Amino acid sequence: LQAQRMLVGVDEGEVRRRVFDARPYAFANPWLKELPMIGMQGGRDNPEAILILDPPPDVILRTNPTSGYDPVGLQRKTGIPVVTLEYGGLLPEERETLYLTLRTMGEVTGREQRAEEVIAFFEGHFRVLETAADLINRADQPTAYVGGIAYNGAHGFQSTEPDYPPFSLLRVLNVAGVSARLLQQKSNAVVAREKILDWDPDYLFLDLSTLQLPEDASGLHELKTDPGYRTLTAVRNGNVYGVLPYNWCTENFGSILADCYFVGKLLYPELFEEVDPVRKADEIYSFLVGEAVFDKMNEMFNGLAFTRIPLQE
DSSP: OOOOOOOOBBHHHHHHHHSSSSOHHHHHHHGGGGSOBEETTEEOOOOHHHHTOOOOOOOEEEESTTSSSSHHHHHHHHHHHHEEEEEOOOSGGGHHHHHHHHHHHHHHTTOHHHHHHHHHHHHHHHHHHHHHTTTOOOGOOOOEEEEEOOSSOOOOEEEOOOTTTHHHTTTTTHHHHHHHTTTTTSSSSOOOOOHHHOOOOOOOEEGGEEEEEEEHHSSSHHHHHHHTTGGSSSTTTOOEEEOOOOOOSSBBBHHHHHHHHHHHHHHHHHTTTTOOOHHHHHHHHHHHHSSHHHHHHHTTTTTOBTBBBOOOO
């Protein structure tokens, strides 16, 4: 909403020193980590820390109000109005929640016009992606799997997401999706290694958040050394690619869109002929966070984002 300069305090997640990072807004606004800390992540606010902020906040915005410090208690303790927000998302069933949150924040901060611009920005990208998805020939559609998805920390290659947003928005055949739908599970899932071997997808994607793990425990290490994974069609054909993490201090929507264009360009090049995924990522980041930050993030991940991952030692 271009209202970041209104901030007078941040939670612990903003000031923590990190070896890896994938938060576009933090790269564009490195000064955030210099602000006073008002509590821990997950809504675990410290009312006393808030009360000594100088200047004091006029309002406290709280996502995920059911976790952490009770918002009603926080307002009572500080005497500062607390506005609770739900995060929402980019999948069709989540968008109205996201848009309501953007409009609420816009009203609170006096950025109503910018909120509408951001909503229109998302809607424009949805139209592009949905138009492409409608043109996909289902008869010869490749299958795909994404591993290494972060969820309450870094995980190995068996960590996936049945409703992985870039796959869902493009209606990619996610091999983990059918089994998960039978279990009514949409969010993060850890699947059996044997299932991945059984599915044998045409394309493998590695969420680079897995590189946070020790070198001998990451999804990348598993793909390089596990004899079973080396038999996979995608590995034998060199169809293993790195994607930017988006689930980092909750969802970074710009990274979801950026990953969509990379996946689309790779799987359906004729539908995304004019798209340069890196340039598109920086267009998205420039609009949402004010700076083209793809290269800065990719540097942290050894240049593996939006490229084929070499698995030969």
